[in-house]
Amino acid sequence: MSTVELIFAALSLLLTILILSYLVLGDNPMFRFAAYAFIGVAAAYVVLVTFDQVLWPKLIQPLINGTMERRILLATPLLLCLLLLAKLFPGISRVGNVPMAYLVGTAAAVTIGGALMGTLLPQSLATASLFDLSSNPAVESVGVGGVLVDAVYILAGTLAVLLYFYFGTKSRPNQPARQPGWIEKIGKAGQFFIAITFGALFAGVYTAAVTALIERVSFLVDFFRQLGI
């Protein structure tokens, strides 16, 4: 291990211990120091990366060394960047609404189009295709019955969850508005599927946290082993 690697390894060890101090001491200055240092370093790193990998190679350098056509094309993003800086000053912050509107509009259009073409339609087709036994390769392994059970289970879970989030009610005279009975019952079943999904997500989160802990302990053990301790 080189000296630089040793220094960085020692610094990593120190910061790891400071973070783990939260287990024993709770919220303490050592934990906060490590947390603040992480946040600061991460923010600074983002700024540097943005300037080094975005602004400089894609805006400033072409404006300096690029052709005239390239410069003209870059005038629009440059102007939008300058207008976006107006958001820092309350007096002229309204000027920054133009690039903000452009950013939000573009992001919304891309996201909605992607969600429609990449999630909604393919997922709907996937749910329906489970009943296509001819094209389902799982028929050979689990049989037709197994495939149908799987398809019905997924379909029932999907519909139950969708009905759980159905908040429409029917108004009746002199009676409080409430959902139809069959929707309420299916919605209760949808809660079951939602609980299972949340349980899986929580298990994944806990697993990810345990894995991070294991990685840190492994790092400490490896560090001390390399030191010969």
Add this chain to the structure above:
Amino acid sequence: MEEIRCPMCSKLNPAENEECQYCNARLKPLVASAEGAGEQAGPQEGEDAPEWINRLAEFEDHSGDEPAKTAADQPAPAADTGPAEPGSWLARLQKDVEKYEESKADLPAVEPEFPASPAAGDSLPEWLRNVRQAANRDLVEPPLGVPVIEPGSSEEDAWLEKLRNQKFEPPEKPILDVNPDAGLVEPPAEPDWLHAFPDRKEESVEGEPAASAASGLPEWLSGGAPSTEPEAISDWNTGSQPVQPAEIPDWLGDETPSHPAEEQPVEEKPALPPGISTEPEVDKPDWLIELEAHAPQAPAPFPASPMLNFDQPPAGEVAARVENNFPAEELPDWLASFGPAASQAPAVDGTSAQAGDEHTGGEAAPADLPSWLRAMRPIETVAPSPAARRESDQREEKTGPLAGLRGTLPAEPSLASFQRPPSYIARLQPTENQERYKSIFEELIANEKEPQPTRAAGLISPQRLWRLIIAVLLLAAVVVPFVTGISFLPLPGLLPQETLDMQTAIDALPANAMVLVGVEYEPSLAGEMESAAAGVVDHLMKKGARLAVISTSPTGPALADRLFDQVTALPEDYHASYTGGEKLANLGYLAGGPAGLMDFVLRPQAAAPAMLDDGTSAWQQPALRGVNSLDDFSLFLLITDDQQSGRTWLEQIQPRTAANAPLLVVSSAQAAPVLSSYLDGRQVDGLTAGLAGGTIYEQLLQHPGPGTGRWQAFVLVMAVSLVVIILGTAVDLIMEYLAARKANAEA
């Protein structure tokens, strides 16, 4: 210093001022100068005038607020001052009578002091002598148009008998009884010297001859007084007290023969200046002629004063009788000329009002008050009083279809009336239950105020203790496998289908296949993601695929370098081409999130033009040589720890990939449940998640990696965690059961 009060603004001014120093109104009336001018023709005060007239003059001088003087203070035209002169002293006489009436009730009976009879002849003014002469002439020569009645004839007897039999009927209201609120004149009170006369009304009315002998009459009255004189005086006195002929001054007695006694109501004498006389000025007094000569121009008829404003019609019967018995032919010419003007001027007495009636067809024309006089009226006469408002409710509609109707609703009665909104006092009237709640609430507040004994804080709370215990257990479960090297559980033998599909997809890659690797995880989950992705990346390297790394996270490129460094750290021959950058190109950070990713899909060379390491053109490097579009990539590998970033890649990349280019996903354990749905939809061709998935993939490759080395710790920690969860749940259930049992026992 003597001061006088301005009649206009009521402010005090020095006596020598002729005009008010505040409003420039004239303080000394022009009449005063006229009097001065008339000293040559008329009797001088204190010298030739009777003493009682002097006293009246003095009284007038000191009564500055008298309406008559107020009117005289105005710059009246000189033409009006002539008639005003004889009227002024008569007006003073009226005022004297009024004042006497007002003080009569309080003062004891005092013997009236009659003024000495003025000296006949030179002391009389010329106009008065003319009057006397005209009267004497009228006695001899009847006026034109009047039939001559011979004395002792039947016609005379009938006329006289008619007058004698004509009983005086006092009017319902005095002739000058006008509404005081309207600023009109009170009925003339009897002067004190009239009260001294014995009551001879009955005799006068009955037409009996006067009881007084000629010797009893004074000298000034004894000259040719007709027998009807006492009757006339009694009628003029409205029957209250007959006037003793002996007490009438001689100067007045000279005039009485020309007028029947009953034709001299006191209201007639103060004939106020009615207007401009068109009669020859020979009949006017000299002082009047002189004043007219000094007048700049003939003004409009003298405006009505408040005391002349009649709102009510004159007492018709008496006034008509007086008018009939006081023909114009018997008046002096200059006085008779006032007749037409009097119809337009305000009616002062019944005579003038009657004259006005004749000219206006029986209706007395309402007098117009001048603006300066309206301004002087008391505010009470202008402001609507409640009574006036009630009267306004009965007003007559003048215009419109409701013309002639009374009591109609006004156009905007309520809009114009504003009043303070009523104020209501909201006083709570609590019920018994509210009172009970109030007492309970007060008890609660009182209990809160009492200090409660504080429980002694322990050195460490149970929650913190349990947290420490769990932390120690987990740390021990992690450390023990690394320290001891003991394998508590075997490596996973169950191979998920998605992991097998991933292996199959990578194995199907051709040599030098172009693979796009997306690194979309954060440093906090780098340990898990490196354990999960190390086997897959190593498999790609083993297949000799060219790797192009891109990330939409700023920290992604650095984490990618760290991942590849860990993978290539293992001593393998195929790693050499990746450490030199021949088959690995880190394109760095792709700004813009979904938009940047879409831009990369459409124009990869423009979206990520440079290498991360040296900034050189990435697409000229050996790793990316021959790649111009997204279709040139043979496989797409996404390494993500977040479902959102994974879904972005799936939504933006997957629909535009080639049909034969598989999309593989390496995710963290927390994102796997969501991304696995894309696996079921055939959008993802292979999936491996978390440390477990990485370990399984390493088992498939038979190439141990970081996942395999951490598997024992992972399994042990998960086992301890499971035990802790089970024990905690059991303890919680037991405590709840004990609490419920205790509660039941207490119940």
